[in-house]
Amino acid sequence: MYERKVMPNLNCGLDLIGEVLYGKWKIRLLWFIDQGHQRPSELQRKIPDASRRVLNMQLNELEKHELITRKIYPVVPPKVEYSLTDFGKTVIPVIAALGQWGDEHEDRLRDVILKQISISDLDENLIR
Amino acid sequence: MYERKVMPNLNCGLDLIGEVLYGKWKIRLLWFIDQGHQRPSELQRKIPDASRRVLNMQLNELEKHELITRKIYPVVPPKVEYSLTDFGKTVIPVIAALGQWGDEHEDRLRDVILKQISISDLDENLIR
DNA sequence: TCGGATAGGGATAAATTTTTCCCCTATTGC
DNA sequence: GCAATAGGGGAAAAATTTATCCCTATCCGA
Numbered sequence: 001m002y003e004r005k006v007m008p009n010l011n012c013g014l015d016l017i018g019e020v021l022y023g024k025w026k027i028r029l030l031w032f033i034d035q036g037h038q039r040p041s042e043l044q045r046k047i048p049d050a051s052r053r054v055l056n057m058q059l060n061e062l063e064k065h066e067l068i069t070r071k072i073y074p075v076v077p078p079k080v081e082y083s084l085t086d087f088g089k090t091v092i093p094v095i096a097a098l099g100q101w102g103d104e105h106e107d108r109l110r111d112v113i114l115k116q117i118s119i120s121d122l123d124e125n126l127i128r
Numbered sequence: 129m130y131e132r133k134v135m136p137n138l139n140c141g142l143d144l145i146g147e148v149l150y151g152k153w154k155i156r157l158l159w160f161i162d163q164g165h166q167r168p169s170e171l172q173r174k175i176p177d178a179s180r181r182v183l184n185m186q187l188n189e190l191e192k193h194e195l196i197t198r199k200i201y202p203v204v205p206p207k208v209e210y211s212l213t214d215f216g217k218t219v220i221p222v223i224a225a226l227g228q229w230g231d232e233h234e235d236r237l238r239d240v241i242l243k244q245i246s247i248s249d250l251d252e253n254l255i256r
Numbered sequence: 257t258c259g260g261a262t263a264g265g266g267a268t269a270a271a272t273t274t275t276t277c278c279c280c281t282a283t284t285g286c
Numbered sequence: 287g288c289a290a291t292a293g294g295g296g297a298a299a300a301a302t303t304t305a306t307c308c309c310t311a312t313c314c315g316a
Contacts, residue, residue, distance in 0.1 A: 004245065005271065009177055013230025014155060014223075016237040024274070027142055040293065049137055051275050056294065064244040066236075076283045077292040087236065090229065095142075097225045101218070102141025108194075108215065109144040116192040117132065133301060152304075168263065179305050184264060204312045205262040 017094075020065045023058045025050045027095055030084065033068060034092050038081040067091065145222075148193045151186050153178045155223055158212065161196060162220050166209040195219065 009015045021027055025047055032046050040059070044052055059082060062068045067088035073079040084092070102109065137143045149155055153175055160174050168187070172180055187210060190196045195216035201207040212220070230237065 013227040017230035019241045065240045099141040102145035112193045113147045
């Protein structure tokens with residue numbers, strides 16, 4: 001595993017929530033688990049752009065941070081189900097607020113994001 | 129400048145807000161600007177752990193994404209002031225929600241984060 | 257006149273995160 | 287035996303983000 005070389009800041013609430021939610025797919029994982037998509041394979045189908053590997057790694061971290069728990073059923077083929085802990089559930093409204101802001105400003109956001117990408121970088125692989 | 133090699137997802141609100149808020153210091157920059165710390169040097173003092181360079185880069189991106197504006201005063205030594213746009217102001221409540229959750233669960237968060245760091249990585253430079 | 261404050265950018269290095277590739281477990285069905 | 291299913295992890299490569307270092311310019315104060 002990769003070893004951190006610098007200690008993170010843990011001063012304020014923003015630092016702290018950053019440590020547990022910062023990760024490309026973590027918020028979506030929590031969201032989908034809350035929506036009832038609890039099995040790894042289901043989550044992978046829901047988030048097809050993430051590699052299987054990262055999803056596992058980020059699920060592990062979420063579990064270590066006590067936002068989710070993993071339940072393993074001793075059956076074959078193996079079955080695993082993730083659930084939010086009570087602690088994890090408390091963060092869902094915050095995620096909902098993020099998503100809602102994004103939805104409310106969807107058009108404008110898409111616009112400024114695409115504009116910024118195409119200005120700085122004219123790679124034809126990206127545009128279209 | 130670095131050129132993106134993969135196109136970001138812009139499907140849902142969470143993707144969109146992620147594109148503009150994802151960046152180690154962006155949220156704090158918005159927060160402090162909202163608090164009235166508008167000059168670059170002030171922001172750098174407020175966020176001493178970030179290098180000057182990244183702060184500038186992230187401020188540029190926030191500006192391109194129309195969350196902040198930059199006003200340059202033609203004086204010497206140079207004076208610059210950032211302000212939130214009306215659009216930028218709409219995201220402050222969301223950031224407040226993040227910070228509030230972090231504050232409410234401060235002790236527990238610090239605990240699980242430190243636990244996770246010291247388990248995976250026993251580098252003496254980090255512990256203490 | 258040198259040092260510091262103010263603002264910011266280029267080049268390059270280092271750190272960190274995510275992806276890719278490949279391998280392993282065990283059972284069921286063909 | 288072989289493929290498919292379901293869940294995971296190691297190693298190395300690629301992508302991305304942050305940090306370091308150095309330079310530009312002006313004016314003020316010691």
